[in-house]
Amino acid sequence: MNTAVIVLFVVMAVCFIIRMPVSLSMLAASIVYFLISAPDNLGQVFSVITGNMFSNYTMLAAPLFIFMANVLNEGEVTDKIFSFCNGLLGRLKGGTAQVNVFISLIFSGMTGSAIADASGIGLMEIEQMKKEGYDPEFSCAITAASATVGPIFPPSIPMVIYAMLSGASVGKLFMGGMVPGVLLAILLMIYVGFVSHKRNYPAGVKMSLKQFGRATLVAAPALFTVILLLGGIYSGICTPTEAGAVASAYALLISAFVYRTLGWKKLFGIIKKSAANTATLALLCGTSMLFSYIISLEQVPNAVAALFTGLTDNKYIFLFVVNIIFLLLGCVLDVSTIQLVFVPMVLPLVNAFGIDLVHFGVVICLNMMIGLSTPPFGMLLFIVSGLGRTKIQGVIREIIPMVAIMIGLLFLVTYIPDIILYIPNHFM
Numbered sequence: 340m341n342t343a344v345i346v347l348f349v350v351m352a353v354c355f356i357i358r359m360p361v362s363l364s365m366l367a368a369s370i371v372y373f374l375i376s377a378p379d380n381l382g383q384v385f386s387v388i389t390g391n392m393f394s395n396y397t398m399l400a401a402p403l404f405i406f407m408a409n410v411l412n413e414g415e416v417t418d419k420i421f422s423f424c425n426g427l428l429g430r431l432k433g434g435t436a437q438v439n440v441f442i443s444l445i446f447s448g449m450t451g452s453a454i455a456d457a458s459g460i461g462l463m464e465i466e467q468m469k470k471e472g473y474d475p476e477f478s479c480a481i482t483a484a485s486a487t488v489g490p491i492f493p494p495s496i497p498m499v500i501y502a503m504l505s506g507a508s509v510g511k512l513f514m515g516g517m518v519p520g521v522l523l524a525i526l527l528m529i530y531v532g533f534v535s536h537k538r539n540y541p542a543g544v545k546m547s548l549k550q551f552g553r554a555t556l557v558a559a560p561a562l563f564t565v566i567l568l569l570g571g572i573y574s575g576i577c578t579p580t581e582a583g584a585v586a587s588a589y590a591l592l593i594s595a596f597v598y599r600t601l602g603w604k605k606l607f608g609i610i611k612k613s614a615a616n617t618a619t620l621a622l623l624c625g626t627s628m629l630f631s632y633i634i635s636l637e638q639v640p641n642a643v644a645a646l647f648t649g650l651t652d653n654k655y656i657f658l659f660v661v662n663i664i665f666l667l668l669g670c671v672l673d674v675s676t677i678q679l680v681f682v683p684m685v686l687p688l689v690n691a692f693g694i695d696l697v698h699f700g701v702v703i704c705l706n707m708m709i710g711l712s713t714p715p716f717g718m719l720l721f722i723v724s725g726l727g728r729t730k731i732q733g734v735i736r737e738i739i740p741m742v743a744i745m746i747g748l749l750f751l752v753t754y755i756p757d758i759i760l761y762i763p764n765h766f767m
Contacts, residue, residue: 444488665681
């Protein structure tokens, strides 16, 4: 590596150490690189990168999903879904904890974000579980673990970003995440049942048939959001971006006119919050494209590929090593850093080994979501411990078995690709 590349990684490392935001770290390192290697081309490169990003139609899906999630949260639509899930599963042992997992599967079809799931309905779930006698640490841990279902089951903002990086089909990635997302929810619900019987946690809210019918009727307009979004994509009527726009408009309509929980003041707040979230995402994507351009220009992926192929020419060993490395990275780095900095480095190897981009994309997304709940620095751990006003050490102790279950599923879908690829290969 030449001096400019060495300085690039040194500046990046220093920025990480001093806790500078990821986007600013990549921007600072990239600017220093160009000032050393080609100061006259800096303006031109910035122009090309930003032009490519803003002309990327696929990326428009992400801010639309963000806006839709904010509308559903602020419009109190999630309350209706929570009531429906309570009626469906409340009679089970540990019913409210079971609802915690199941609602994440439903809610993921609306937001596509683990952070939105944990932040949006997390407080409601944790408070209800604590009120019913669940241990606060367990309540927080299952909320964090279940939130990882969000970006696996479609739609998924990380999958949209991966599609931008790799060129894989967004529709196929969404379809590929369906079975792993459902499997993850089922495994977590089985674990909840086991713990609930062992600790004698109570059943949840028990509704009569009439009450459940009323809750279903009230929740039906909200649940139709999922059908509208995924049905539009998989039927081929619209692209993921167009489906996001239609579902966002529908969420606005039901919040304002059906549930009457959304006024002008709330709408203005939603627009501000969505704009701030989108700006953060845009800065991340823009700086990552700049960083990836440098990495490609300096042929760093080729060097990484040569290193890997020198160690092994077996794609299964490669997948094992990548999973271990990304799991370790997930313990100390956030999802955006892993996805935008490290994924582009291994994509040439994925192509070289003949690994399906959709299969690899879902595996990596699952890997990164596990990182959100992995001690010691998983972001979801801090979010749920803050929401539940619980010491993070206790949450970590409770979530370790759940993380082990998720890692087991990760290696299952890694080595049996048909779990991911069966649906997209047969229906697209």
